[in-house]
Amino acid sequence: MEYSSILTSLHVVPSSPHVKNKLFVFCIMLSLWVYMIYCCVGYCSTVPSLRYVNRHGDEVDVVESSLGASRDLLNNNENDLDSRGKEWEEARGEIKALDENAMSGFLNESETKKLPQAIIIGVKKGGTRALLEFLRLHPDVRAVGAEPHFFDRNYDKGLEWYRDLMPKSLDGQLTMEKTPSYYVTKDVPSRIYNMSQDTKLIIVVRDPVTRAISDYTQTRSKKPDIPSFESLTFKNTSSGQIDASWSAVQIGMYAKHLERWLQYFPMEQLLFVSGERLITDPAGEMVRVQDFLGLQRVVDEKYFHFNPAKGFPCLKRPDSTSKPHCLGKTKGRTHPNIDPDVVQKLRDFYKPYNMKFYEMTGHNFDWD
Numbered sequence: 028m029e030y031s032s033i034l035t036s037l038h039v040v041p042s043s044p045h046v047k048n049k050l051f052v053f054c055i056m057l058s059l060w061v062y063m064i065y066c067c068v069g070y071c072s073t074v075p076s077l078r079y080v081n082r083h084g085d086e087v088d089v090v091e092s093s094l095g096a097s098r099d100l101l102n103n104n105e106n107d108l109d110s111r112g113k114e115w116e117e118a119r120g121e122i123k124a125l126d127e128n129a130m131s132g133f134l135n136e137s138e139t140k141k142l143p144q145a146i147i148i149g150v151k152k153g154g155t156r157a158l159l160e161f162l163r164l165h166p167d168v169r170a171v172g173a174e175p176h177f178f179d180r181n182y183d184k185g186l187e188w189y190r191d192l193m194p195k196s197l198d199g200q201l202t203m204e205k206t207p208s209y210y211v212t213k214d215v216p217s218r219i220y221n222m223s224q225d226t227k228l229i230i231v232v233r234d235p236v237t238r239a240i241s242d243y244t245q246t247r248s249k250k251p252d253i254p255s256f257e258s259l260t261f262k263n264t265s266s267g268q269i270d271a272s273w274s275a276v277q278i279g280m281y282a283k284h285l286e287r288w289l290q291y292f293p294m295e296q297l298l299f300v301s302g303e304r305l306i307t308d309p310a311g312e313m314v315r316v317q318d319f320l321g322l323q324r325v326v327d328e329k330y331f332h333f334n335p336a337k338g339f340p341c342l343k344r345p346d347s348t349s350k351p352h353c354l355g356k357t358k359g360r361t362h363p364n365i366d367p368d369v370v371q372k373l374r375d376f377y378k379p380y381n382m383k384f385y386e387m388t389g390h391n392f393d394w395d
């Protein structure tokens with residue numbers, strides 16, 4: 028045995044094979060024992076958190092990204108958390124370098140996984156990813172990056188399954204997630220209410236016509252053979268009747284969906300964020316969001332850099348010289364040109380819903 032021959036050559040053990048074997052077994056036992064003590068004091072369980080450590084240190088970066096990547100892949104593959112896993116991976120990868128708020132709790136024994144106290148519940152294509160990533164810059168926010176789809180698709184898995192998806196947080200830190208389909212799913216308000224009637228709900232809304240086109244653009248990017256936007260908009264083209272059962276149209280009837288939420292939650296527990304202002308004035312919208320969540324106003328104009336080529340604000344660390352990080356190419360796709368008559372018909376269709384929505388929220392979003 029190589030190990031015992033080294034010891035023999037060093038003259039530290041007797042040459043009897045019996046004693047050498049015993050010594051070898053003893054060494055193995057000792058190593059196991061030391062390893063177990065190491066685990067008992069919590070180091071083994073915190074090893075995956077290494078991805079949060081010394082993000083800017085060269086050596087650690089290698090460990091960091093390999094562990095981080097495998098965890099993200101696990102999340103996406105094993106739990107099927109996000110039907111748009113690729114999109115998530117992309118956004119996650121880009122934001123990773125900015126994700127320093129997650130560092131604060133490394134090896135901290137008082138961190139626990141908590142059910143979210145605040146959720147971005149919608150709307151699809153409203154700008155929900157941008158808002159979540161803006162919030163993740165805040166040191167008092169911990170958010171799961173993937174969309175858990177717990178209250179719509181995975182409810183039968185139970186609250187403990189849901190809690191386990193959440194990142195660890197300290198008391199006083201806010202746990203969050205975003206799943207845009209919640210806003211339009213019938214059973215979700217009562218289910219969130221049953222988890223906690225104090226849950227704060229954020230909805231990023233955007234001009235419903237642009238939102239519908241954005242939604243269509245996303246679907247077409249995956250299924251290029253789908254019919255034209257114009258033909259899907261109408262029940263039949265000759266009658267000119269809008270097909271409100273088409274999800275791209277239905278999601279934008281914000282007032283209708285809001286009525287369902289108000290059966291469970293008071294208006295003060297809902298915050299409507301303008302998807303348009305999130306692009307033109309992200310810092311201004313972030314004041315409203317941070318105030319609503321009871322957070323200090325940390326994420327301000329210093330965290331944003333408008334990228335003219337992308338046409339969107341990108342994120343930067345105020346104290347860093349590193350390049351600003353923009354969301355991936357699945358955010359900010361070029362929309363197809365839609366027949367202006369069809370756009371106008373959709374505008375007319377949405378007008379009463381928009382008016383009702385402004386009235387209910389007390390906020391004019393200026394879409395008309």
Ligand SMILES: Nc1ncnc2c1ncn2[C@@H]1O[C@H](COP(=O)(O)OS(=O)(=O)O)[C@@H](OP(=O)(O)O)[C@H]1O
Pocket residue numbers: 150151152153154155156157207241242244302305306339340341353354357358359360
């Ligand atoms: N900062 C920044 N960077 C990139 N994109 C931004 C940003 N802020 C808002 N947006 C808008 O977000 C739209 C996508 O919305 P969501 O993230 O809610 O989409 S999704 O429902 O999660 O698929 C996306 O829609 P499209 O432009 O139609 O692709 C963007 O317009």
